[in-house]
Every structure is written in C-alpha cells, then in structure tokens.
Amino acid sequence: SYRKGGYHAVRVGDSFAGGRYIAQRKLGWGEFSTVWLAYDCRSSTYVALKIQKSAPQFAQAALHEIEVLSSVADGDPSNSKYVVRLVDQFKHTGPNGQHLCMVLEFLGDSLLRLIKYNRYKGLDLNKVKKICKCILIGLDYLHRELGIIHTDLKPENILLISTIDPSKDPIKSDLVPILEKPEGNPNGGITINIIEKKLKRRARRAVARISGRQDSIGGVGRSPKVERCLDGIDMRCKVVDFGNACWENKPLAEEIQTRQYRSPEVILRSGYSFSADMWSFACIAIELATGEMMFSPKAGQGYTEDEDHLALMMELLGKMPRKIAIGGASSKDYFDRHGDLKNIRRLKYCSLDRLLVNKYKFSDIDARELAEFLCPLLDFAPEKRPTAQQCLQHPWLNTMDVTQKAVKSEPNLQKVDVGMSKLQIKVGK
Ligand code: ADP
Ligand code: MG
Numbered sequence: 001s002y003r004k005g006g007y008h009a010v011r012v013g014d015s016f017a018g019g020r021y022i023a024q025r026k027l028g029w030g031e032f033s034t035v036w037l038a039y040d041c042r043s044s045t046y047v048a049l050k051i052q053k054s055a056p057q058f059a060q061a062a063l064h065e066i067e068v069l070s071s072v073a074d075g076d077p078s079n080s081k082y083v084v085r086l087v088d089q090f091k092h093t094g095p096n097g098q099h100l101c102m103v104l105e106f107l108g109d110s111l112l113r114l115i116k117y118n119r120y121k122g123l124d125l126n127k128v129k130k131i132c133k134c135i136l137i138g139l140d141y142l143h144r145e146l147g148i149i150h151t152d153l154k155p156e157n158i159l160l161i162s163t164i165d166p167s168k169d170p171i172k173s174d175l176v177p178i179l180e181k182p183e184g185n186p187n188g189g190i191t192i193n194i195i196e197k198k199l200k201r202r203a204r205r206a207v208a209r210i211s212g213r214q215d216s217i218g219g220v221g222r223s224p225k226v227e228r229c230l231d232g233i234d235m236r237c238k239v240v241d242f243g244n245a246c247w248e249n250k251p252l253a254e255e256i257q258t259r260q261y262r263s264p265e266v267i268l269r270s271g272y273s274f275s276a277d278m279w280s281f282a283c284i285a286i287e288l289a290t291g292e293m294m295f296s297p298k299a300g301q302g303y304t305e306d307e308d309h310l311a312l313m314m315e316l317l318g319k320m321p322r323k324i325a326i327g328g329a330s331s332k333d334y335f336d337r338h339g340d341l342k343n344i345r346r347l348k349y350c351s352l353d354r355l356l357v358n359k360y361k362f363s364d365i366d367a368r369e370l371a372e373f374l375c376p377l378l379d380f381a382p383e384k385r386p387t388a389q390q391c392l393q394h395p396w397l398n399t400m401d402v403t404q405k406a407v408k409s410e411p412n413l414q415k416v417d418v419g420m421s422k423l424q425i426k427v428g429k
Contacts, residue, residue, distance in 0.1 A: 005055030007034050008094045016101060017090045021049055028110075032058050032243060037106060040087075046106040046176075047087055054097030061243060062100035064252075068148060068242040069102065075146055079105075082138035084159070084240040107238055108162070108177035111155035111288065117179045120291035125366060127235045128288045129397050131158075135281060136397075138239040140388035143274040147248045150239065151256040153280035155287060157241040248273055259305070260293045264313060264320065265382050267306050268328025275382035278391075282377035286352075289370060290360045303343040307334055311344045313380075316352055320380045352378075369396050 001007050007029075014023045021038040027048055028035045038049040052062040069086035079085050088103035111131065114123070123131075135158060142148040150157075160177040246252040256266055256276065263279035265272050286294040294316075297309035314320055322339030325331060336342050350358075352375055356367035373396035379385050391397070 001053070002096065004096050005058075006053050006096055008051050008054065008092065008096055008099045010034065010036055010051065016049065016092055017088070017103075021047065021103065023049065030241070030243070032061055038103075040103070048104040048106045050102040050104060051092065052100045052102075054094075054099045059098070059100050062102065065243045065245075066100070066102060068245045069104075071146060072142070072148070072242065076141065081141040082134040082236070082238045083141060084238050084242075104240075106176055107240065108160035109179045111158045111160070111237065111284070113179050114160065115155060115287065115291055118291065122289050122291040122360065123235075125289060125370070126400055128285060130235045131237055131288060132281075132285050133392070133397055134237045135239060135284070136388045136392050139274075139277055139281065140392060142239075142245075143277070143388055148242075148245050149248055149251075149256075149272070149274055150242070150245050150277050150280075151252075152241060152244045152258060152261075153239070153277055153284060154258050154261045155284055157239065158237050158284070159240050160235065160237050162236075259297065259309070260295050262309070263382070264310065264324075264380055265328065267309060267330070268325075268334070269330040270324070270328035270382075273382065274387070275385040278377050278385045278388065279382075281388075281391075282374045285374055286370075290356070307341060307343050310334055311341060311347055313378075314341075315347050315349055316355065317375070317378050317380065318349065318351075319347075324380050372396065 002009050010023050010026070012023055012025060015021065016023070016038065020042050021040055024037040024039055024046070026034060027037050033050050033052045036049045036051065038047050039045075040047045052058050066086065066089050069084070072081075072083050073079075073086050075081075076083065076085075084107060085105045086102060087105060090101050090103075092099045092101050135153075139150070139153075142150060160179075162176055244252065244256060251272070254266075254269060256272065257263065257280060261280035261283045263272065263276045266276060283294045295309060295312045297305050297312055299305045300308060303311075310320070320339065325335045325339035326337065334341060334343075341347075351371070353364075353367040353371035356362040356370060357364060362370070373391075373394055377385050377391070386394075
C-alpha cells in the first residue's frame with residue numbers, strides 16, 4: 001500500500017506542516033490511513049497525526065471525516081464529551097501523492113488492547129461501568145445534540161484517556177495510558193505506561209538540537225525508566241474514528257458496522273438510525289465484562305456468515321418477531337415466510353444472564369443486573385432500544401458493585417484488577 005495513491009511512508013523525525021509537527025512513532029493504522037504520534041512544536045504537546053492515503057476516494061473520505069470532526073469539536077468547546085478532538089488539518093505532499101492529514105488530540109491505547117492485555121478474562125465490573133458511562137456520554141452528545149450516527153463502534157475505536165483532574169495535578173493530567181504486554185507480570189495485571197512532561201522537555205531540546213539535522217530526533221525518549229506508582233487508575237475513554245460516521249438523515253452506506261458489532265436491522269436492510277450504535281454499545285459492554293466477543297459468526301456447511309449471525313442473536317435473545325424477520329429488503333435471503341431461518345434449524349437458546357453465570361462464572365446477582373441493563377439494548381426492534389440518554393439514568397451504571405470487590409479479594413479467582421500500575425516512560429522505545 002506504500003505506492004502512488006496509497007499510504008505516505010513516515011520516518012521518525014519527519015516534519016509536517018512547515019516543521020510544526022515532528023513524527024515520533026507509529027500509533028496505529030487502518031484501511032485508509034496511518035496514525036503517528038507527533039510532537040507539536042507550537043503548543044509543546046503530543047498529538048496524533050492521522051495521514052490519509054492519497055488517492056481521490058481516500059481524500060474524499062478524509063474530507064468527510066474532517067467535516068464530522070469539526071462539528072463534533074464546535075459543539076463541545078470545553079472538550080468534555082468523551083469524543084476525540086480535531087486540533088488541526090493540513091495537506092502533505094510526498095512521493096505517493098497529496099495526503100490529507102488530521103491532527104487529533106493524543107489518546108492512549110484502545111479497549112481492544114485493554115481486553116487483550118487483561119488476557120481476555122473480562123474487566124472488573126466497576127471498571128466496565130466507568131467505561132460504559134464515558135461511551136454513553138459521547139453517544140448521547142453525538143446522537144441527541146449533533147444528529148450523528150457513529151456506525152463503527154467497537155473496542156478498537158474507543159481509546160483510554162488520562163483520569164487525572166488537571167486542576168489537581170497539571171503535570172500528571174497530561175499523561176496518557178499506554179498498556180504493556182502482561183508477559184513477565186505474574187498477576188496478569190496491566191502496567192500502564194505514561195508519557196511524561198519530562199519527555200516533552202526532552203523532545204523540545206531534541207527538536208532545537210536537530211533543526212537541520214533531523215535524524216537525531218530518533219533519540220527522543222529513549223531510556224525508559226520507572227518513575228513512580230499510581231494505584232487504582234480509573235478508567236476513562238473517548239470515542240474515535242469518525243471515518244464512517246454520518247448524519248442521521250444522510251446515510252453514507254447501506255452496510256455499516258464491523259461484523260461482530262453489526263445490528264440485525266443492518267443485516268436485514270431494514271434501515272438504521274442511532275439505535276444501531278446502541279446495539280454495538282451493548283456488544284462492547286458484554287465484551288468488556290466477559291473478555292470475549294458476544295457474537296462472532298462464521299459461515300458453515302449450508303449457511304452464510306449472516307445466517308449464523310442471525311442464529312447466534314436468536315439463541316441469546318429469543319426468536320426474532322416474524323414481522324421484523326420478514327420486514328427487511330434482504331429478509332428473503334435468510335428467512336422463510338413464517339419468519340424461520342431457511343438454512344439453520346435447531347437453535348440452542350440460552351439467555352444472557354444464564355450465559356454469564358454458566359460460561360463466565362458471574363454471580364447470579366451480577367449476571368441478572370448486567371443482563372437487565374443490556375437486554376433492552378439488544379431488542380430486535382430498533383425503536384424499542386433505550387437511547388444513550390436513557391441508559392445514563394440506569395441504576396446499574398450508578399451503583400458501585402460490591403460483590404465484585406469481595407470476589408476479587410480471594411486470590412484464586414480468575415478476575416484480575418487492571419488498575420494496578422507502574423508508571424514508565426514509553427515514547428521512543
Ligand atoms: P481508521 O479510520 O483508518 O481505522 P482510526 O482513526 O481508527 O483510523 O485510527 C487507527 C488507529 O490509530 C486506532 O485504532 C488507534 O490505535 C490509533 N489512533 C487513532 N487516533 C488516535 C489518537 N487520537 N491518539 C492515539 N492513537 C490514535
Ligand atoms: Mg479505526
């Protein structure tokens with residue numbers, strides 16, 4: 001993909017926007033872009049630089065994303081809605097063409113990594129609640145205030161942020177949680193690495209040193225060392241990746257959402273709205289609590305991935321009402337006129353709270369409460385799903401889970417707190 005029309009190859013120390021941003025290391029990539037940690041010489045902060053592929057269709061997509069991100073930023077001047085902030089944008093010409101670049105506030109690792117580094121065991125329910133709250137505040141803002149559907153909510157597109165109140169500790173409030181592999185940590189816990197102010201000073205010195213001699217920027221932030229301990233990091237996060245987001249009255253595509261987080265109305269082509277995001281949200285919440293994806297459909301002998309997906313949904317949530325099953329433009333591909341799946345017959349029903357108890361070893365009460373919160377979000381009728389605003393009122397989100405605490409204090413149990421943490425300097429490793 002690093003050819004004409006494709007990605008722009010970046011080397012550590014490359015500068016952008018007339019020397020304002022200096023590339024530090026790659027943070028991630030997607031189908032359309034690579035994302036780099038960069039140092040902003042003007043504001044003396046770190047930023048994430050999203051560099052789009054250069055071909056016209058990618059430039060078009062980036063313009064759309066910038067439009068969405070701009071209205072997200074305009075509607076939230078205090079940056080308090082748990083949605084990523086666009087800081088700047090510019091064009092960069094390289095050997096593969098002209099690339100639109102978005103400058104975003106720098107955030108930490110994704111929930112996908114959090115789940116992975118917690119060894120797919122599921123997080124403490126109190127952490128799940130905190131993360132859910134952030135996502136819901138973000139969604140309520142997008143849906144109710146802006147009329148925007150995200151359309152691609154998944155753990156990869158939710159990034160951790162610092163939890164420190166800047167008025168209490170302005171230095172630490174700049175820290176960004178970067179998770180470290182659990183290897184070598186016998187408890188299976190997570191070390192949270194932090195990028196520190198100190199590093200920024202070092203970066204600034206390096207930037208000054210290199211003007212004209214760009215290669216030595218590679219030295220920024222070498223020598224990671226343990227600084228101090230910060231116990232019980234609270235979990236907060238922000239929603240990112242607005243590449244596929246759309247205004248409710250202007251859908252971009254018929255097929256939206258990443259497979260495992262896709263809602264039934266999208267599979268059936270019955271039309272979608274904000275409630276499609278609420279379905280994905282519920283899938284994410286369960287994944288955080290159990291460590292495993294709620295639905296991971298696969299094609300098999302005589303049935304497609306879509307059919308397996310619909311079957312998995314019904315096994316968990318009960319039979320889909322006939323009217324809904326046969327009501328979509330694609331219904332005929334999957335259902336007969338009685339509303340039964342054409343190619344998958346025997347379904348093994350198991351309700352969410354039973355699944356949580358039997359497979360994931362939740363206590364009865366934890367399972368019941370979580371299922372009571374999430375099942376309404378997994379209603380096959382999209383219009384019956386609670387809104388983000390309604391979810392935020394739910395008692396499950398607003399009560400601390402004490403039974404979890406008791407469970408966790410027993411050493412042999414599997415659930416591990418991811419909050420414990422050492423601080424390490426990470427940039428430039
Ligand atoms: P795509 O649309 O190509 O999927 P994303 O916006 O999802 O692009 O970014 C790709 C990856 O880059 C993310 O999964 C994440 O790892 C990283 N990333 C994106 N934005 C940021 C940010 N603001 N701060 C830190 N990392 C980011
Ligand atoms: Mg993405």
